[in-house]
Structure formats: C-alpha cells, structure tokens
Amino acid sequence: MSKRDMVRLREMLLKRRQEVFQWLRQFESDWQALGDRDIELEEEAQKADLTSLFDQLDERGKEGIEEIDLALCRMAVGSYGSCESCEKPMSLKRLEVLPATRLCGKCAREYEEQQKRLPRAREVIACAELPSEYQNLSDEELGLLILEYLRNDGRLDLEELEISCRNGVIYLEGVVPSENEHSILLQILIDVMGFASIIDHLQITELIWEREDRAPGRASFPLSADVDEISDDVFESQEQETPYIFPDRPPPEQK
Numbered sequence: 109m110s111k112r113d114m115v116r117l118r119e120m121l122l123k124r125r126q127e128v129f130q131w132l133r134q135f136e137s138d139w140q141a142l143g144d145r146d147i148e149l150e151e152e153a154q155k156a157d158l159t160s161l162f163d164q165l166d167e168r169g170k171e172g173i174e175e176i177d178l179a180l181c182r183m184a185v186g187s188y189g190s191c192e193s194c195e196k197p198m199s200l201k202r203l204e205v206l207p208a209t210r211l212c213g214k215c216a217r218e219y220e221e222q223q224k225r226l227p228r229a230r231e232v233i234a235c236a237e238l239p240s241e242y243q244n245l246s247d248e249e250l251g252l253l254i255l256e257y258l259r260n261d262g263r264l265d266l267e268e269l270e271i272s273c274r275n276g277v278i279y280l281e282g283v284v285p286s287e288n289e290h291s292i293l294l295q296i297l298i299d300v301m302g303f304a305s306i307i308d309h310l311q312i313t314e315l316i317w318e319r320e321d322r323a324p325g326r327a328s329f330p331l332s333a334d335v336d337e338i339s340d341d342v343f344e345s346q347e348q349e350t351p352y353i354f355p356d357r358p359p360p361e362q363k
C-alpha cells in the first residue's frame with residue numbers, strides 16, 4: 109500500500125470518527141428536546157422504546173469509536189491492513205469501503221457463519237505492555253516525560269500538540285504542521301521510546317508551499333483585509349484590485 113493511500117485512509121478514519129461523535133451529540137440533543145415536552149400517557153411506551161434504542165445506539169457508537177481507534181493505533185505502529193485472523197494483507201478496495209475493518213472478506217464470512225466474535229477493540233488496544241522503564245510511572249508522569257523528550261529532541265513544533273496517557277496508552281491530539289513532523293513524532297515514540305499502543309488523532313496542516321494539491325503560484329485561501337500587518341506585495345495587489353499570486357517557495361531569510 110502506498111503512502112498516499114495510507115494518508116487517504118487515515119483521513120477517512122478521522123472523518124468517520126468525527127461523524128460518530130456529531131451523530132451522538134445530535135441524538136442526545138433530540139432526546140433532551142423530547143424529554144422537555146409534555147408527553148401524553150399513551151406515548152410513554154414509545155418513550156421507553158426510545159430509551160432502549162438510545163442505550164443500544166450509544167453502545168454501538170462507543171464500539172464504532174473503539175474500532176476506529178484500533179485502526180488508527182495499528183496505522184501508527186505499522187500493522188494496519190492485515191487481517192486479525194489469518195494475518196494476510198487485506199485488499200485496498202476492502203479498506204476503502206471499511207477502513208476500520210479487522211478481518212478480510214473470507215475470514216469475515218467464516219466468523220459470521222460460525223457466529224464467532226473478535227475481542228473488543230479496546231481490549232486489543234490495552235493489551236500492549238509499556239516498556240519496563242516506564243511501568244512504574246503514573247499517566248501524568250509518563251506524559252510529562254514524553255513532552256520533555258520531544259522538547260530536547262528539538263525537531264517538532266509542539267505548540268498545538270497534545271499528548272496524554274491513560275492506562276499505558278498514548279493519545280495524540282491536536283495539530284502538527286507537516287507529514288514529515290508527523291512521521292518524526294511516531295518514529296520517536298515507537299522506535300526510540302518503545303511504545304506499542306498509540307492512538308493517533310492528529311490533524312496534519314501542511315504549510316502552503318508543501319502541499320501537493322496546490323496549483324503553483326496561486327494562493328489557496330482568501331486574503332483577509334483585517335490583517336494588522338501585510339507585506340508590500342499583498343498591499344499592492346489589494347490597491348490594484350488584482351488577484352494575489354502566492355510565492356512558489358518560502359521567502360528568503362532576512363539578514
């Protein structure tokens with residue numbers, strides 16, 4: 109599987125994860141609105157059915173999030189895309205349709221016919237042991253240790269990066285400015301520090317001249333007139349009411 113395919117599948121997983129949370133929040137909001145109304149006695153049975161449905165859907169939503177997190181964890185440590193049963197690579201076509209799937213098509217059919225179930229995703233995530241040198245640390249101490257290591261390394265922009273630890277699992281939240289820094293971060297956590305259970309929720313916001321999808325020489329975002337400080341070329345384009353052409357490369361350093 110190519111790196112481009114992996115990046116695309118990761119974006120799909122993150123999008124689906126966000127959609128599950130949005131759906132649950134909407135369902136809870138609708139349920140609250142229903143509870144605030146005066147409901148006739150003959151509707152009480154229907155309300156009870158809705159309560160049961162909510163409980164089921166809430167649990168299903170949690171399982172969906174856990175399945176996505178397991179896929180993101182395996183993607184971070186390099187084992188994503190292999191069937192959990194036969195350990196053979198799954199097809200890209202199957203992963204595009206079911207990016208969080210844990211079984212290939214053949215094994216999935218066998219599990220369904222035999223009514224077998226995989227262990228819950230959260231159990232798989234939590235089964236990886238911490239390296240021995242970290243086992244006596246609390247979650248807070250472990251998080252501080254990781255941040256200190258990354259600061260000393262000096263290659264990463266930590267301003268929008270959030271790292272937390274729960275029961276030995278490392279959670280990455282926030283934003284990193286490039287795919288390169290994302291790769292460096294995972295390399296440090298996995299290859300250098302030895303962590304095997306990492307839930308990677310990071311968004312990657314690449315610098316404008318690093319993006320492959322940007323047309324050369326053309327700005328990919330609207331310029332705001334409310335910016336306090338703008339360069340001479342931007343000011344000139346606004347004065348002349350002409351489109352601003354973004355530079356193809358970073359500006360030279362001022363000496």
